[in-house]
Amino acid sequence: MSYAYLFKYIIIGDTGVGKSCLLLQFTDKRFQPVHDLTIGVEFGARMITIDTKPIKLQIWDTAGQESFRSITRSYYRGAAGALLVYDITRRETFNHLVSWLEDARQHANPNMTIMLVGNKCDLAHRRAVSTEEGEQFAKEHGLIFMEASAKTAQNVEEAFIKTASTIYKKIQDGVFDVSNESYGIKVGYGGIPGPSGGRDGSSSQVGGCCS
Secondary structure, eight states: OBOSEEEEEEEEEOTTSSHHHHHHHHHHSOOOOOOOOOOSEEEEEEEEEETTEEEEEEEEEEOOSGGGHHHHHHHHTTOSEEEEEEETTOHHHHHTHHHHHHHHHHHSOTTOEEEEEEEOGGGGGGOOSOHHHHHHHHHHHTOEEEEOOTTTOTTHHHHHHHHHHHHHHHHHTTOSOTTOGGGSEEEOSTTSOSSSOOBOOOOOOOOOSOO
């Protein structure tokens, strides 16, 4: 399908917070409860529509283990958006957000849109991090915030699309030079006057779950 814009995303956070499950739920609308660890980086893609324009999201799901952090850092460059994920039932994954955010701020472009996602809200009875704490952290660090469940699909769609909407608004406001692909944005031809072409028929592919 042709697209007006392609946005590159990266999903970051500790191992086991459900990054791969969020991606799989968004791209394939299914939940895979098998806890295979992501080795290095997995990839997924999906078309969405914002303001009547077709937009392709190209999403890189990174491994959460410390041993892969150097690989993950290389994917910050050229990302327009990031989902920073923690597990609401595991306090340590919330405590580590500062470290992930420091990495993102250091290696990504300064205008990258970051969505903070408190995953596994279907396990509210085991909650270790309150919604208010997530909201406060996001407010302090200039992030968008949402709690979600990769298992029930609650707010998964919204997390990815709200991030894209924010990126799209930044384009409209002239924040990004869209001719510079290092910002993680590529201009296509879907809905934009121009020469024929710009088609990209790649399908969504994603590997193991719950990294």
